Amino acid sequence: MNEILQENKLTAFINNLSPTSLNFSNELLQSATISLLTNDFPTTRKEAWKYTRVGRIAAIKAAPKSAISSSPTPFTIDSNALTFVFENGEFIPSLSSAIIPKGISIKSLSFCDAEELSQIGKLAKVDGEIFTAMNVAYANDGLFIKIADHIILEQSIQITHILRGKNNVSNFRNYIHAGKFSKAHIIQGYFSQNATHCFSNVVTEIVTGENAFLTIDKIQYEEMGNFHVATEEVQQDKNSTFTINTLTLDGTLVRNNLTIGVTGVNCTTNLNGVYLLKENQHVDNHTIVDHCAPNCESHELYKGVIDDSATAVFNGKVFVRKDSQKINAFQSNANVLLSDSATMNSKPELEIYADDVKCSHGSTTGQLDDEAIFYLRARGISEKSARHLMVSAFIGDVLGKIENEKVLEFTHSILKDRFGWEF
Amino acid sequence: MIKIKNLHATIDGKEILKGLNLEVKAGEVHAIMGPNGAGKSTLASVLAGREEYEVTEGTVEFDGKNLLELDTEDRAREGLFLAFQYPIEIPGVSNVNFLRTALNEIREYKGEEQISAKDFMALVREKSALVELDAKLASRAVNEGFSGGEKKRNEIFQMAMLEPKLAILDETDSGLDIDALRIVAKGVNTLKSSENATIVITHYQRLLDYIIPDFVHVLYDGKIVKTGTKDLALELEERGYDWIKAEVEAK
């Protein structure tokens, strides 16, 4: 057993938080508490945090829980979707869909019974993971989604989370279960409005059942001055297809921990990511695809454009466990640095214990091709437009993986507003 | 040379060859034609000894030996050569090194002396000229970065080097322009003798304008359903395969 530490930054941090009012099992709450008492915030000496410092998160003096404004959110990606809105981690029924179609169960965690809550914590481990532990012990609320077997959902489900105020910490927790032969599309949007020094600590557990087809589009668009740590733990049962597109478009510090455990045979996994950084943003994408069963394929494509003094980190790991034969796993990370002060740290990793596999990864970092820009200018295109064109071409193939029109439209509108890029 | 009797073969439990009979004698050229999926390439693979295919019934006698009992490399050493439809690239291994290894292993099998470096290079020069293959390609890695036409010519070049008794050309004409086709055919024709035989597997009649077959067989649904002369190939070109299918189904 780890030693219980005396006062440290983490204990000081959690002292300002209010313990969760959700009825998690005692066992889960206990292990979360132990994890928090025996650890501190990770330092860069820890391999998984080698390139990301969380000091600015640790420095937040969390404000006491205050009443939420419940005012309408200015951000709607898909107005036809089943929408569920949360402010600083708390559910706002007045802004959320009231009528739920047959075959699915969607409710905020505060409305879940003990049986439903017992699903929480099965995939996302709290041991040694302080952000996940904090998310349990100090959970505000979150969404519980269960799609019954054979349900094909035409409407998208939209989770909108908005940060408001100062020094607010949101421990936001979601659970998504796609039943056998079901099909669903889920949008997660993380936004902020007049927020500063706020911290979203999100944990989402996702089970993709046999033959299920689940797609998640995640947009991170919290203003500068706010921090975001997201942990997604995915389990894929046999013959399932899971796709997640992660678009990180703003935020002072964003860390994504995406872990996909492919436990069933014949699965397909797609992970795509775009991260566009400027000013002094820091965005860190950690992904793990863990092939524990044979005959599967995974495709990973992450692309970043880094401007000003921003820093991006990509750490993608592909595991192929012993006896997981016939795996095709492809991983690609490409980056463009637009400024001399920009930094990219890329660490694509393969760890392979089976022989009948085809695995590859590639990583490139460079700048926009001067020759190509010159060529465009020689055809009468301004340098600015030429650069926009090149950037758009660069991230175009990742954006092309997004099938949902609404998400794509919304993304383009942000690209225009924040970066002045018109496509 | 080769006698195939009632050959049945399956892959992944699916039967592709369903009782195929064929006899080829020394000095003959046989063409095997047929629609896609008839089993043409399966036949080539089974004869060469690809492990994915399982022979469930039938016999193949090659030069008096039971071919099906031999390992792939021993079939090659006995004189069976397959010109691959899709020649394999082997990075880092030069054509020359590859062929010298092959030639010497075949010689060793036959109890013959190893070829000297000088004789070998002379042979390379002579045979590469035959298929108008740039001598530079001989020192490049096996098929790596070769164009489609170069790969096919390289197959014929290897055939010339190894001097097989029976050559099976599996869709060697696919993807070739008329020039390359002429060169490939010239190579095959030059190598033809009363001692060896050739089986040409093809989809189109055009290769047969250059390599004149003694017999043309139609392979359909795992069996040879019709045999004729060069005229049959022309008829197939003109009328397609539907009438063959109709004939077979009428039976």
Place this chain on the structure above:
Amino acid sequence: MGYTENELAKDLENQEYKFGFVTDIESDKAPIGLDESIIRFISNKKEEPEWLLEYRLKAFEIWKSMTEPSWAQVKYVQPDFQAITYYSAPKQSKKYESWDDVDPEMKATMAKLGISMEEQKRLTGVAVDFVMDSVSVATSFKSKLKELGIIFCSFSEAVQEFPELVRKHMGTVVPMTDNFYAALNAAVFTDGSFCYIPKGVRCPMELSTYFRINEGGTGQFERTLVVADEGSYVSYLEGCTAPQRDENQLHAAVVELIALEDAEIKYSTVQNWYPGDKEGKGGIYNFVTKRGICERNAKISWTQVETGSAVTWKYPSCILKGDNSIGEFYSVAVTNNFQQADTGTKMIHLGKNTKSTIISKGISAGKSQNSYRGLVQIHKGAENARNFSQCDSLLMGDTCGAHTFPYIECKNSSAKIEHEATTSKIGEDQIFYCLQRGISEEKAISLIVNGYCKEVLNQLPMEFAVEAQKLLAISLEGSVG
């Protein structure tokens, strides 16, 4: 079917280590264990100047405060540093005036290693330094090199005869504080090779060192320092073997390369330390720190063929300090049975227009684990830096592992970095194609593996390339096409 991959795997298991003999030479040993007195003992034995003793003692203090690194993808029982003999010299360790003075037993050892010096002298013109149990035994060809002003001698000799050169450069590339094993080496190193190429001189022959661990219970801690002065060129080769023993023996070497302006150093290693038996018993722990620094327009090229050792932990690196400097790393690492290798390189780009190339080919068989770990770091001032990395892994059998851990850190927008890696098993189509041309499966695998390693083998000097191919063949099945 004839020779299957499984059979090959079995053959690999049964492949005996060919250099597993022990030479019966009396040796002069330090007592077992490590403390200050042992370090004084070594320094005294070697009649070292005071500054070097102080250097050693300082390193020892630093080492005591350090912990063994644990980040590598290898598992092993930590060596007991108090159970090692830190000094073991063949008894007649007085300096040899000429080749004829060398102990016949020792000559026999070298002959068994396939490096008969007479033959080497006659046929290849390779100058050889032979280090057995950490002590340099003989350096041939000295006089010929002397004419050109080239210094090539044992490290101890260099300390005596060229103290100012050694003192100036030693520890400048790999400081004693660098890591646990570098610190240990700095404290207890017993010998090694020293090489200096004067300005503008192109060394006309390959310089070569053979390292051998002979005595049981000893560790080998040699140090190599190569200084290529402005505009000079040298190609340096190093080979390693050790007898077959049930215990794990420690080899913790330090190699420092200094390429001054416009100089070029080519450093090639064929490492064949005893890998342990097929149950994973015994074998060498090969924990080595190798690093070079390039001044303006200089070039350092590391080539390694790693087939031996039970555990390898080794990252030959380049600090590209000067503008337009070039670093290269070409590696073939073969692991079999229970071997574990965690190897790769670091390319640190500091200067403008610096270029680096990394080609790594890993082959894992048996129950072995083979990892590539590399760092490409582009610093802020490294305008137009370029890196290309290609790391391929080949798996033979389903009980081994192949891993790739590249770290890419870029702080300059004009840099261009490309990294590619693939992992796959040996191509069945390729084997079938060879079989169809009459080539046996065993030979087909050998051909394909050699082709796969070609880019790296091509970097080796001719004499070494042949030896490396032989070693690959021994490790992989006994015949090479």
